[in-house]
Amino acid sequence: MSFLKKLMVTAAFSAAIFVNAAYAENVKIALVVKSLGNGFFDAANKGAEEAAKELGDVDIIYTGPTKATAEAQIEVINSLIAQKVNAIAISANDADALVPALKKAMDRGITVISWDSGVAPEGRQLHLNPSDTNLIGETIIKLAADYLPEGGDVAILSASSTATNQNAWIEAAKKVLPEKFPKINLVATVYGDDDSAKSTDEAKGLLKSYPNLKAIIAPTTVGVVAAAQVVTDQGLIGKVNVTGLALPSEFKKFIDNGASQAVALWNPIDLGYSAVYLAHDLAVKKEEAKPGATLSIGRVGKVTLDDTNSAAMAPPFKFDKSNIEEFSKIY
Amino acid sequence: MKAFLKYREVWLLAAIVVLIGLISMRFPGFANPANLRQVFNDTSILMILALGQMVVILTRSIDLSMASNLCFTGMVVAMLNAAHPAIPIPLLIVVALLVGLVLGAINGLLVWRLNIPSIVVTLGTLTIYRGATFVISGGAWVNADQMSPDFIGLQRAAFLGIPVLSWIAILVIALFFLLMTRTALGRSIYAIGVNPTASIYAGIDVGRTKFIVFCISGMAAGLCGYLWISRYVIASVEVANGYELNIIAACVIGGISIAGGIGSVGGAVLGALFLGIISNALPVINISPFWQMAISGSAIILAVVLNARGERRQGRIILKKAEAA
Numbered sequence: 130m131s132f133l134k135k136l137m138v139t140a141a142f143s144a145a146i147f148v149n150a151a152y153a154e155n156v157k158i159a160l161v162v163k164s165l166g167n168g169f170f171d172a173a174n175k176g177a178e179e180a181a182k183e184l185g186d187v188d189i190i191y192t193g194p195t196k197a198t199a200e201a202q203i204e205v206i207n208s209l210i211a212q213k214v215n216a217i218a219i220s221a222n223d224a225d226a227l228v229p230a231l232k233k234a235m236d237r238g239i240t241v242i243s244w245d246s247g248v249a250p251e252g253r254q255l256h257l258n259p260s261d262t263n264l265i266g267e268t269i270i271k272l273a274a275d276y277l278p279e280g281g282d283v284a285i286l287s288a289s290s291t292a293t294n295q296n297a298w299i300e301a302a303k304k305v306l307p308e309k310f311p312k313i314n315l316v317a318t319v320y321g322d323d324d325s326a327k328s329t330d331e332a333k334g335l336l337k338s339y340p341n342l343k344a345i346i347a348p349t350t351v352g353v354v355a356a357a358q359v360v361t362d363q364g365l366i367g368k369v370n371v372t373g374l375a376l377p378s379e380f381k382k383f384i385d386n387g388a389s390q391a392v393a394l395w396n397p398i399d400l401g402y403s404a405v406y407l408a409h410d411l412a413v414k415k416e417e418a419k420p421g422a423t424l425s426i427g428r429v430g431k432v433t434l435d436d437t438n439s440a441a442m443a444p445p446f447k448f449d450k451s452n453i454e455e456f457s458k459i460y
Numbered sequence: 461m462k463a464f465l466k467y468r469e470v471w472l473l474a475a476i477v478v479l480i481g482l483i484s485m486r487f488p489g490f491a492n493p494a495n496l497r498q499v500f501n502d503t504s505i506l507m508i509l510a511l512g513q514m515v516v517i518l519t520r521s522i523d524l525s526m527a528s529n530l531c532f533t534g535m536v537v538a539m540l541n542a543a544h545p546a547i548p549i550p551l552l553i554v555v556a557l558l559v560g561l562v563l564g565a566i567n568g569l570l571v572w573r574l575n576i577p578s579i580v581v582t583l584g585t586l587t588i589y590r591g592a593t594f595v596i597s598g599g600a601w602v603n604a605d606q607m608s609p610d611f612i613g614l615q616r617a618a619f620l621g622i623p624v625l626s627w628i629a630i631l632v633i634a635l636f637f638l639l640m641t642r643t644a645l646g647r648s649i650y651a652i653g654v655n656p657t658a659s660i661y662a663g664i665d666v667g668r669t670k671f672i673v674f675c676i677s678g679m680a681a682g683l684c685g686y687l688w689i690s691r692y693v694i695a696s697v698e699v700a701n702g703y704e705l706n707i708i709a710a711c712v713i714g715g716i717s718i719a720g721g722i723g724s725v726g727g728a729v730l731g732a733l734f735l736g737i738i739s740n741a742l743p744v745i746n747i748s749p750f751w752q753m754a755i756s757g758s759a760i761i762l763a764v765v766l767n768a769r770g771e772r773r774q775g776r777i778i779l780k781k782a783e784a785a
Contacts, residue, residue, distance in 0.1 A: 166698065354604065354694055358604070379601065
C-alpha cells in the first residue's frame with residue numbers, strides 16, 4: 130500500500146512541478162483530504178477547482194493518502210513541504226498527531242489551514258468548520274425528532290470512537306436533548322468505524338438490542354448507508370427511520386424507498402471552495418488570522434474567526450423527497 | 461488421522477455452542493433459530509473466502525491478495541452493472557468468477573513459474589489489485605442508486621425460507637467438500653502440504669497444483685466480490701480493506717495448519733462461523749467499542765493456542781527395539 134501511495138503522490142507532484150514550471154508565478158494550494166476515493170472529498174475538490182478558476186492565479190494540488198490514517202497524512206504533508214507549496218488546506222485524520230508536521234510546514238513559510246475535520250490550534254492558522262458544531266448536534270437530533278411527534282427511542286451509529294468531528298457533534302446533540310427534545314430518548318451510541326461491514330453489524334446489533342427503536346442517527350456518510358440498507362433488508366421501513374449526515378448521490382435510494390425521511394449535510398463543494406479562498410486570503414493577500422478577524426470566502430460570503438481561530442461556514446442543509454433528486458446529481 | 465480431524469471439529473463445534481450459550485446469557489434472543497440463520501447468512505461471504513484460502517494454506521502457501529481481489533472484482537461488476545443494467549446477473553456472476561480467476565492465476569503463475577514464495581507474490585498483488593481498483597474507478601464510488609434492483613436483490617431473495625446468499629454458501633461448501641474428499645486434486649493438495657518432496661516422487665506436479673489452488677482462491681474471492689458489493693451496496697477502493705487477516709484468522713481458528721497438510725472443509729466453515737458469531741454478538745451484548753477488538757483478538761489467540769497443542773507432532777520412533785536395547 131505504502132509503495133503505491135508514494136508512487137501516486139510522486140506522480141501527482143511531478144505533474145504539479147511540470148505545470149508550475151510553465152506558470153511559475155501561480156500560487157500552489159494543496160487540498161489534503163482524509164483519504165482519496167471518497168465522494169465527499171471529490172466534491173470538495175470540485176469546489177476548490179472552481180475557486181481556483183475564480184482567483185485565477187491558483188493551482189490546486191488535490192491529494193491525500195489511500196488509507197484514512199494520521200501516519201499516512203504526515204507522509205503526504207512532508208512531501209508537500211519538500212515541494213514548497215504555498216498553502217496547505219487539510220481535513221485531518223487526527224487533531225494532535227499532525228501538529229508537528231504542520232508546524233514544520235508553517236516554519237518554512239507555508240500557510241496552513243484546516244477544514245472539515247480540524248487540527249489543534251497550534252498546528253494551523255485557522256480552521257473552517259463546515260457548520261457550527263452545536264448546530265450540527267441539534268440538527269441530527271431534530272431530523273429524527275421531526276418525524277417522531279410521540280417521541281421514542283433513538284440510537285446513534287457513529288464513525289470511529291476517536292473521530293474528532295463526530296464526537297463533538299454527539300456531545301452537542303446530548304446537550305440539547307433534555308431541554309429541546311424531552312420526548313426523545315437516546316438509548317445507545319455505537320461505532321461502525323466508517324467501514325461498511327462493521328457499520329452493518331452494529332446497526333443490526335442496535336435493532337436486536339432495542340426492539341422499540343424508532344430511529345437510527347448516523348452522522349457519517351458510510352454508516353448512514355449501511356444502516357439504511359439494514360433497515361431495508363429487515364423489512365423495517367416505516368418502523369425505523371434512518372437519518373443523519375449523508376451525501377445525496379449515495380443516499381438517494383433510501384429516501385426513495387422510505388427507509389429514511391430526511392438527512393442533512395453541508396455542501397462539500399462550498400466547503401472546498403471556501404477552504405481555498407481562505408488559504409488564498411492568508412497566503413497571497415497576507416491577511417492575518419486572529420480572533421475576531423473577518424475573512425472573505427467569495428460567493429459563499431464572509432466568516433468571522435472565534436477565539437480559537439475557528440469559523441463556521443453555514444447551517445447543514447436538509448434533503449428529503451422534495452429535493453433529493455436535484456441534489457443527487459450535483460454531489 | 462481422519463478420526464483425529466473429526467475430533468478437532470467436534471471441539472470447535474462445542475466451543476461455538478458454549479459461545480452461543482454465553483452470549484444468550486446476556487442477550488436471550490441470540491440463540492433462536494431465526495437469529496442463527498441470520499448469523500449464518502452474515503457469515504456466508506467469510507465462509508466462501510475461508511474455503512478458498514484453505515486450499516492454498518493446505519499446500520503450505522498463503523494468499524494475502526484475496527481481499528484486494530474481492531475489491532477489484534467487486535468494482536468491475538459494479539461498474540458493469542452501473543453502465544449496462546441490462547446485463548443479466550447470472551452473467552455478471554460468471555464475469556466475477558472469471559475476473560477473480562484471472563487475478564488468482566497471476567498469483568499462481570508467479571508462484572509456479574518463477575518459484576517466488578507465495579507470501580511475497582501475494583503481498584505484492586495485494587497492493588497491485590487495490591491500486592488497480594483505484595485506476596479503473598478513478599477513485600469514484602458506485603452507489604446503491606446506480607446498481608440495478610436485481611443486482612442488489614438476488615442474494616436477498618428467499619428460497620425455501622433461506623436467502624440466496626446462504627444457498628450460495630451451502631453450494632460452495634458442498635463443492636469444496638467434494639473437491640477435497642472425492643477427487644485426485646484434493647488428495648494431491650493434502651499430499652503436497654504433508655510432504656512436498658514425497659509428492660514429487662508420487663508423481664504429483666507440485667507447481668501445477670499450487671497454480672490450481674491459487675486459481676481456486678481467486679475464483680472464491682471473485683464470487684465474493686459480487687456478493688460483498690451487492691450486500692453492502694457500495695463499491696469503493698476501501699472495500700474489505702484489511703479483510704485478508706479475517707480470512708486467515710477464520711482458517712487458523714478452524715484448525716487449518718499454517719504449516720500445511722492439515723485442515724478440512726468443516727474446520728474452515730466452523731472457523732468462519734466462530735468469527736461471524738463474535739462480530740454479530742459483540743454489538744448486542746453492550747460491550748464498550750474499545751474492548752471489542754481486544755476480545756476478538758483474544759478469541760483468535762486462544763483458538764490458535766488450543767489448535768497448536770493438538771497439532772504438535774511427536775517425533776516418530778522407527779527403531780523401537782534399538783532404543784530399548
